[in-house]
Amino acid sequence: xxxxxxxxxxxxxxxxxxxxxxxxxxxxxxxxxxxxxxxxxxxxxxxxxxxxxxxxxxxxxxxxxxxxxxxxxxxxxxxxxxxxxxxxxxxxxxxxxxxxxxxxxxxxxxxxxxxxxxxxxxxxxxxxxxxxxxxxxxxxxxxxxxxxxxxxxxxxxxxxxxxxxxxxxxxxxxxxxxxxxxxxxxxxxxxxxxxxxxxxxxxxxxxxxxxxxxxxxxxxxxxxxxxxxxxxxxxxxxxxxxxxxxxxxxxxxxxxxxxxxxxxxxxxxxxxxxxxxxxxxxxxxxxxxxxxxxxxxxxxxxxxxxxxxxxxxxxxxxxxxxxxxxxx
Ligand code: 8YV
Numbered sequence: 001x002x003x004x005x006x007x008x009x010x011x012x013x014x015x016x017x018x019x020x021x022x023x024x025x026x027x028x029x030x031x032x033x034x035x036x037x038x039x040x041x042x043x044x045x046x047x048x049x050x051x052x053x054x055x056x057x058x059x060x061x062x063x064x065x066x067x068x069x070x071x072x073x074x075x076x077x078x079x080x081x082x083x084x085x086x087x088x089x090x091x092x093x094x095x096x097x098x099x100x101x102x103x104x105x106x107x108x109x110x111x112x113x114x115x116x117x118x119x120x121x122x123x124x125x126x127x128x129x130x131x132x133x134x135x136x137x138x139x140x141x142x143x144x145x146x147x148x149x150x151x152x153x154x155x156x157x158x159x160x161x162x163x164x165x166x167x168x169x170x171x172x173x174x175x176x177x178x179x180x181x182x183x184x185x186x187x188x189x190x191x192x193x194x195x196x197x198x199x200x201x202x203x204x205x206x207x208x209x210x211x212x213x214x215x216x217x218x219x220x221x222x223x224x225x226x227x228x229x230x231x232x233x234x235x236x237x238x239x240x241x242x243x244x245x246x247x248x249x250x251x252x253x254x255x256x257x258x259x260x261x262x263x264x265x266x267x268x269x270x271x272x273x274x275x276x277x278x279x280x281x282x283x284x285x286x287x288x289x290x291x292x293x294x295x296x297x298x299x300x301x302x303x304x305x306x307x308x309x310x311x312x313x314x315x316x317x318x319x320x321x322x323x324x325x326x327x328x
Contacts, residue, residue, distance in 0.1 A: 004311050006049035009040065009056045012075065016300040023308050024049065041065045049307050054078060058094075060086040071316070073306040075299045076290075077101060077158075078240060080213040084321055091327050094320040095306035099157065100298035101290040106161025108264070108289040109208055109238045113150075116234045116262035116283045117206060118142040125280075143205065143232055143259065145170050151204025152176040152192070153220070154211025154239060160190050162208055167191035175200055178211075201228040206236070213240035223248040229258045236262040238289045241269050250275035253282055264289050 006024045008017065011032035020026050027043060034055065035043065044050060044066040052058065054076040063069065063086055071093040072082065079096045087094050115121060123140040126132060150166040152159045155178035166172035167190060174192040177200045187194065195203065207229065211217055222245040229235070235258055237244050246267045252258050254275070262283040266272050269287060276282055290296060302317065310316040314325055
């Protein structure tokens with residue numbers, strides 16, 4: 001029996017490609033070119049499965065042009081690159097890669113928070129530029145983490161990981177807002193108190209965004225929300241570009257409406273709003289919150305196992321639209 005044909009849209013670990021090749025006829029992208037939509041469609045011709053990353057958009061146009069496609073396995077927990085409604089309508093299964101990156105990403109959220117609050121990159125740039133000639137009492141004075149109020153917007157698995165680090169590791173008071181409130185046992189474990197969104201914005205000394213992107217969460221943080229925050233507050237976005245209005249944020253940082261921001265994700269990434277590159281009080285990283293080798297390998301293996309499970313026994317591990325599985 002011939003093997004099903006799949007496309008791996010971006011370069012991934014050779015061992016994951018080898019595992020896929022044991023089950024499928026694989027077209028991969030070892031040079032890691034970023035394909036246009038037209039090229040993605042061309043390469044998907046004749047493919048029943050796709051291994052995608054967060055930058056590969058699967059929408060109604062792609063689905064209409066690739067009628068033989070049956071599954072797209074995302075090597076990411078976020079899946080805003082998938083139009084799930086269109087995929088379900090087309091009978092195409094979507095899978096993501098949850099859990100395996102939770103602690104790694106929560107570590108990074110905390111690292112970005114600390115770098116931002118304590119002005120680590122800003123002071124390093126100063127030092128590297130040869131500007132450090134003497135110590136002074138308020139040089140790069142930042143804000144404390146320990147004992148401060150940590151606000152979390154989006155209290156899924158990663159948000160809970162950040163809450164635990166803040167409450168148990170740094171003695172922070174943790175408050176959160178989420179579409180649905182956690183049950184009492186989980187709130188107690190995270191030592192986190194539920195508040196309304198405005199109270200979160202007004203009260204947090206450090207606000208971390210970890211909510212999923214959707215049209216509904218577009219610009220959840222804009223000029224009005226930034227205006228509610230304390231002028232001493234820091235804002236950290238490890239969620240998705242588009243959750244924050246980057247132009248409004250750049251203006252708030254320039255005008256010191258808030259003290260500082262740490263950003264791992266951007267509207268229109270990898271292109272950044274030019275003003276974000278001009279303001280000193282922002283730590284910028286290129287979407288690396290899950291970037292450790294163990295986490296990325298686990299994500300890639302999970303995406304591969306979703307493809308294998310689906311084609312072998314109609315049993316993907318982490319389906320997003322499982323209704324599709326019932327349709328034969
Ligand atoms: C990925 C992410 O690196 O998992 C996610 O949702 O944002 C990151 O961990 C990125 O999406 C590439 O797939």
